[in-house]
Amino acid sequence: MVGVPIAGLSASTNASFTIDYGYLTLDCPSLWNGSPNDPELLKNLGYIYSPDGLAFQSYPNATRDGPLLYTTSTGDWVPFFLDTNTNFSIYEQYNGSSYLPDQNLIFGSVRYNPYAGEGYWSSVRNCTVQNRYVEAKIGCNGLECSTKALRPSSAYSQLNPALTMLCNPTIFGHLAFDLSLSFAGATHPTRGASSATELFIEGIDPYGDFTAFQNDSGTDIIVMANLSSKVFARRLSIVLNTFMNLASAPGSFAGNLPAPSVSAWGPYGNGSINYTAVAQGDYSQVVSPFFAHNATATLSTLHEIYVCNWLWFAIYLSSTLLLIVVTLCGTILKHMCLGPDMFGYVSSMTYDSALFGLPPGGTLDGMDRARLLKDMRCRVGAVDGTRGPHVVFAAESAPYATSAVVALKRKMKYV
Numbered sequence: 428m429v430g431v432p433i434a435g436l437s438a439s440t441n442a443s444f445t446i447d448y449g450y451l452t453l454d455c456p457s458l459w460n461g462s463p464n465d466p467e468l469l470k471n472l473g474y475i476y477s478p479d480g481l482a483f484q485s486y487p488n489a490t491r492d493g494p495l496l497y498t499t500s501t502g503d504w505v506p507f508f509l510d511t512n513t514n515f516s517i518y519e520q521y522n523g524s525s526y527l528p529d530q531n532l533i534f535g536s537v538r539y540n541p542y543a544g545e546g547y548w549s550s551v552r553n554c555t556v557q558n559r560y561v562e563a564k565i566g567c568n569g570l571e572c573s574t575k576a577l578r579p580s581s582a583y584s585q586l587n588p589a590l591t592m593l594c595n596p597t598i599f600g601h602l603a604f605d606l607s608l609s610f611a612g613a614t615h616p617t618r619g620a621s622s623a624t625e626l627f628i629e630g631i632d633p634y635g636d637f638t639a640f641q642n643d644s645g646t647d648i649i650v651m652a653n654l655s656s657k658v659f660a661r662r663l664s665i666v667l668n669t670f671m672n673l674a675s676a677p678g679s680f681a682g683n684l685p686a687p688s689v690s691a692w693g694p695y696g697n698g699s700i701n702y703t704a705v706a707q708g709d710y711s712q713v714v715s716p717f718f719a720h721n722a723t724a725t726l727s728t729l730h731e732i733y734v735c736n737w738l739w740f741a742i743y744l745s746s747t748l749l750l751i752v753v754t755l756c757g758t759i760l761k762h763m764c765l766g767p768d769m770f771g772y773v774s775s776m777t778y779d780s781a782l783f784g785l786p787p788g789g790t791l792d793g794m795d796r797a798r799l800l801k802d803m804r805c806r807v808g809a810v811d812g813t814r815g816p817h818v819v820f821a822a823e824s825a826p827y828a829t830s831a832v833v834a835l836k837r838k839m840k841y842v
Contacts, residue, residue: 429672432679433565433572441588442567444724447560447580450668451591453532453660457555460652463537463549471553473512473531474596480510482604508535509591509603516592521657527589529555536625536651536664550652557588592671606670627653628662643683671781746804765835766807766818773797773820774804782810782832808832809841817841 429613431448461468475481521527535551557685564576571808574621593599606624629651673680774797777783789796804823809816810831818841821832835841 428671429680430572431566432676433670436570436572437568438569439728441467441569441727441729442563442720443574443575443727445562445564446720446722447562447582449558449560449580451593451671452557452559453664453667454557455534455552455555455660455663457553457653459464459549459551459553461549461551463535464475465549468535468549468551471512472510472635474515474599475510476508477512481600507537507607509533509597509607510535515594515596515599518590521587522589523587527587529557530591530594532556532593537602540559552663554660554663556591558586558591559588559743560584565829592675601674602667602670606666623678624666627666628659629654630658630662630757635688645819703715745808774800776820780821782819784822806832809835815841 430444436442448505473480489686503710511531512533513528513530515529518530532554533551534554535549537549538575549618562578562582563574565572566575585795595600607622627774680822690713774793777785777788777796777800779787791799805820805824810821816839818835
């Protein structure tokens, strides 16, 4: 959920470059469900939660309920647990050519639902961890960057994928404790409740309405056993990579990173990092927030250039001229026309009109009447009335034409 921090970008310049980086991938084919106090589960716990594991060395006064740990120093129940039973000495003695097995990672989610008759119940996944190295083509529009293409890294192709950061016992210990405790008492202090991490892995919005997943006592419970191995492995790997990136260089994600320089970015330096100053954007007396690698970028500054497409310009110009001609023709015709706009359903003006000589009344509708009168020529003219001349619609041809209808005159006023 976080990317690779990049320093030295300019808000007014576009950049294109490639970087090589690695990330953790998981394969979790094994699923076990049962009581958290099941001997079968307890005997497979290792470096963290075995009887002499790191958990009880770090918290000697902690209360234990299976793999669940209650830390008296923080007053929190660990909502889920991470462990491994891989021997770390194998990785410490690795000489670059000897066989190196994949490290295993145990993830356990514990739920509590006494009203359903199950009490405490564990869903445990046994995964293997590898590092995957890729080469990414990055495109930056100002300070906004995204990956344009991705392929396996050729620079790190000879590295053993089984050798990861988690092969270091100190790093694994911090991951196991800090990740599980980061969402403990802050949101779900109840034993057996689900954390935001478990909600994410299950595919539920941690800030949404998940009351459907609560037991009768209101405790949030997530049944993680219903996820496929592929989906579970992908989501847990997102959680682990996000946590490891943020934990390894938390100051690098505060923004306002200083420009690259040998003195600021190392790889050498005194290692003292003032994270408060980094968070406030003050790098005047701060060594780089992470060890950086140089990348050669192609920089470009874009300017808007307008290019004329002559074909479309000609079509546009012709259409504009045509509209002008049509408008002028309409204006001229309107000036030449002396009669009012009186044409609608023309056949209705032939009913009971003495100027057409048609029989009065009739049972035909307007359309049929107009169809029968299609050969009759008509005109708009004027006749004298009791209050003066007025405009009429009359037949033009015999036998209905009448001399009383005269042409309209421009200067004549009609009623």
